[in-house]
Amino acid sequence: MNEAIADPIPIVARSRAEGFAELYERTFPRVYAYVASLLRDRSAAEDVTAQAFERAYRKRRSYRPGRGSMEAWLFGIARNAALDELRRRKRRAGLERDPEDVDALGPEDHAELALRRATLHAALASLDGLERDLIALKFAGGLSNAEIAGVLGMTESNAGTRLHRTITKLRKACHE
Amino acid sequence: MSEHDPNSATIERELAAIDEALVAGSASEHDPIARELQELALALRADSPEPSREFGEELHLRVRVGFPDRAGSLRDRAGSVRGSLRAALPALPSARRLLPAMGATAVLLLPIVVIVFAAGGPPSGSGGGAVRAPRAELVPNPREAASDGAAGREQGADDSIAGRALPVPPGGGFEPGRRERRIERSISLELEAPVDGMARVADGVTAVTNRHGGFVLSSSISTGEDGSGGDFELRIPAERLRAALRDLSELATVRSQSQSGRDVTRDFVTAQDRLQAARAERRSLLRRLEDADTDAEAEALRARLDLVAGEINGLRGQLRDLRLRTDYAVVMVSLVAAEGGADEDGGASGSLDDAIGDAGELLVGFAGVLVRVLALALPIGLIALVAWLASRPLRRRRRESALA
Helix, strand or coil: CCHHHHCCCCHHHHHHHHHHHHHHHHHHHHHHHHHHHHHCCHHHHHHHHHHHHHHHHHCHHHCCHHHCCHHHHHHHHHHHHHHHHHHHHHHCCCCCCCCCHHHCCCCCCCHHHHHHHHHHHHHHHCCCHHHHHHHHHHHHCCCCHHHHHHHHCCCHHHHHHHHHHHHHHHHHHHHC | CCCCCCCHHHHHHHHHHHHHHHHHCCCCCCCHHHHHHHHHHHHHHHCCCCCCHHHHHHHHHHHHCCCCCCCCCHHHHHHHHHHHHHHHCCCCCCHHHHHHHHHHHHHHHHHHHHHHHHHCCCCCCCCCCCCCCCCCCCCCCHHHHHHHHHHHHHHCCCEEEECCCCCCCCCCCCCCCCCCCCEEEEEEEEEEECHHHHHHHHHHHHHHHHHCCCEEEEEEEECCCCCCEEEEEEEEEHHHHHHHHHHHHCCCEEEEEEEEEEECHHHHHHHHHHHHHHHHHHHHHHHHHHCCCCHHHHHHHHHHHHHHHHHHHHHHHHHHHHHHHHHEEEEEEEEEECHHHECCCCCECCCHHHHHHHHHHHHHHHHHHHHHHHHHHHHHHHHHHHHHHHHHHHHHHHHHHHHC
16 A cells, blocks of 8 residues: 555645754764763663654644754753753762763773773863763764854854863863 | 863864764764764763663653643643543634633723723713613603792793693692693704614604694604704693603603793683683673663664773683693704614614724724723733743752752
8 A cells, every 4th residue: 555645644734844854864973972971871861862852753844944953952951961960969969879881881892992081081070061062062972163152052152162171171181 | 261161163074973873872082182072072972871671662652642631630631621622623723722812802891891991881872973862751750840830930930941741730720739720832852863764753743733722833844964963843742742852752862852831821820711701801891782762872782892892802812812822832842853863762773984984983092092001011921021031040040050
């Protein structure tokens, strides 16, 4: 049986769904990487990533192209979801602590790589929350400086300056 | 001073170098610091966590099917209701898009609601011409009638009661149960009718008069740009006055009314007694004339008979006049044009100028109320807007406090 006849879908709805599917395909790994970088918890990162995409899907009609790229809009949603999760975790921090398993090394990691990663993670730990957020948006999320500025609500030059300052600080921390 | 204190040009160059490395996937800068930043950027990207395949497949499936709600969940039920509504009303835009329209509607409706509540009810054509006045109670209850009758007896004559109808007992007198009482009544009615309904009301006055056995003594009707109106002098049988006045008041709006009554019972009884006496005298004179012995005596009796006959005729005329004045009430009806051209149903049927004038007055009224409402709503709205704007960074800061 012809699938189109068996399950007719309005053209507009179909194109919207396809548009969102394309956005998902394009951004899913990066959104997950960004959320996981913020949360440092794979399980929580999966939940929050799914939650972010679902929120974005339900709010997709509220996206306004004039306010920035669709990716920046999606990362804004993911960021809010991740921050909400962080706040929840802070509230229950006294009762339980989520395992930070995102740093776990695979069996294929050899010693040099493990050392470099440990150094990098130690340097990252020296950053404050907003600096880690900036680094995560840039390198895990793969956003441009303009998109980072849109997500964080600042000017592009300010975002660039802060990013430069943060990565410079990170470089210094790696040498220490 | 730190070992690396870049200026803006250096910052731009190093940021560009980072972006180049991320695009190329390798560090290409010769400057050691820039190259180190490139390598750090590549390391950071390589260190990004990757989602598991299972999670990716699961989420991909959910995206493909459009994040279906769990069966029976609140969102699922709300979604099915929303879907049904959308199917029933496919042309309606989303609630978010409707918000401005809804806000504008609320702003427009608010003054109307305020007007309605301030007026204690829906607008009833104020400013749109004459409002039909409540129908005058032309026939008071029997107790009032008796009271008025007593007052009339005490005052004697010319008892003018503006705004109230004279009581009309079935016997035709002021005092119930005294049929011999003779009351001369005079009623004045001012009826307000629209210009285009003047002829119809005039015809109605004549028809009511005829229907109740009365007659139109005189009438005049005038129409034209200078003014429209009419005057009727009617005679209505006293025993039908109540019903006739009721019918007349139903023809148009009663703008005013006045009534007066004069008790002429004494005059009537006196005239009757004098007539009776005159007739007795005439009978006596006739008998004496038959018995008269001399011509002189007969001539004197004839002269006296002539005088008595004249007196009898005069008294008969007087009684006839009194009967006419008391058997028929004088009803003066004045027709005046209604201001604003409202017809008897209260609808606007005047000229275009009147309609525009009325609309202008209505708009001015609405504008006045709107200004008052805005005077209240604007500060509140501004405060709410400022509070909302102020709360945005607060909410953002509270959310970002999780990063600290």
